[in-house]
Amino acid sequence: ILNVEQSPQSLHVQEGDSTNFTCSFPSSNFYALHWYRWETAKSPEALFVMTLNGDEKKKGRISATLNTKEGYSYLYIKGSQPEDSATYLCASLLNNAGNMLTFGGGTRLMVKP
Amino acid sequence: EPEVTQTPSHQVTQMGQEVILRCVPISNHLYFYWYRQILGQKVEFLVSFYNNEISEKSEIFDDQFSVERPDGSNFTLKIRSTKLEDSAMYFCASTRYHTPGTEAFFGQGTRLTVV
Numbered sequence: 001i002l003n004v005e006q007s008p009q010s011l012h013v014q015e016g017d018s019t020n021f022t023c024s025f026p027s028s029n030f031y032a033l034h035w036y037r038w039e040t041a042k043s044p045e046a047l048f049v050m051t052l053n054g055d056e057k058k059k060g061r062i063s064a065t066l067n068t069k070e071g072y073s074y075l076y077i078k079g080s081q082p083e084d085s086a087t088y089l090c091a092s093l094l095n096n097a098g099n100m101l102t103f104g105g106g107t108r109l110m111v112k113p
Numbered sequence: 114e115p116e117v118t119q120t121p122s123h124q125v126t127q128m129g130q131e132v133i134l135r136c137v138p139i140s141n142h143l144y145f146y147w148y149r150q151i152l153g154q155k156v157e158f159l160v161s162f163y164n165n166e167i168s169e170k171s172e173i174f175d176d177q178f179s180v181e182r183p184d185g186s187n188f189t190l191k192i193r194s195t196k197l198e199d200s201a202m203y204f205c206a207s208t209r210y211h212t213p214g215t216e217a218f219f220g221q222g223t224r225l226t227v228v
Contacts, residue, residue, distance in 0.1 A: 046218065049215070101148075
């Protein structure tokens with residue numbers, strides 16, 4: 001069984017705090033790691049796709065890193081804003097057949113003004 | 114910006130009835146997918162579809178499920194005889210390419226409730 005796990009499950013922070021969450025995945029048969037931002041009643045929005053060990057990507061105040069050898073990725077949000085409140089999903093491509101993503105359980109972030 | 118659209122947003126059906134969930138993928142995308150999330154559980158892969166054929170399916174995708182691209186724009190998921198445990202949020206997704214670094218675009222989901 002190939003499991004992708006995320007921690008923490010939920011997180012409450014104050015506006016302006018910086019925060020980070022973890023996604024862990026099997027390091028064998030790794031092809032890609034995706035991060036999504038998902039607000040209720042909306043489509044999951046792709047944030048990053050990373051494929052190489054040591055990849056770092058940034059979009060505004062959000063950045064992500066990837067360690068494929070030890071099987072983890074971190075997502076960082078600098079200076080959280082209330083509009084960052086959402087569920088952050090990671091998903092790993094663990095085989096190259098059918099482009100099948102294996103998802104973690106998500107981290108629900110709530111940013112208080 | 115191009116987006117994946119799904120209809121309906123919410124469907125309630127009686128156990129044993131057939132349902133068809135509809136998706137319009139992004140127009141120049143070639144690969145199509147269905148995922149689902151049962152309440153409180155992880156998002157799970159159901160099936161991938163390319164060139165009018167299923168390319169991969171999970172154990173969940175049994176004989177009760179089928180997919181079709183009936184025309185150049187729609188991509189449908191049919192559940193022949195719904196069970197209570199089919200209640201879930203169903204997501205359609207599409208990608209332009211099949212390479213590992215390709216971004217997948219998701220629809221907003223159809224919440225299926227089987228009563």
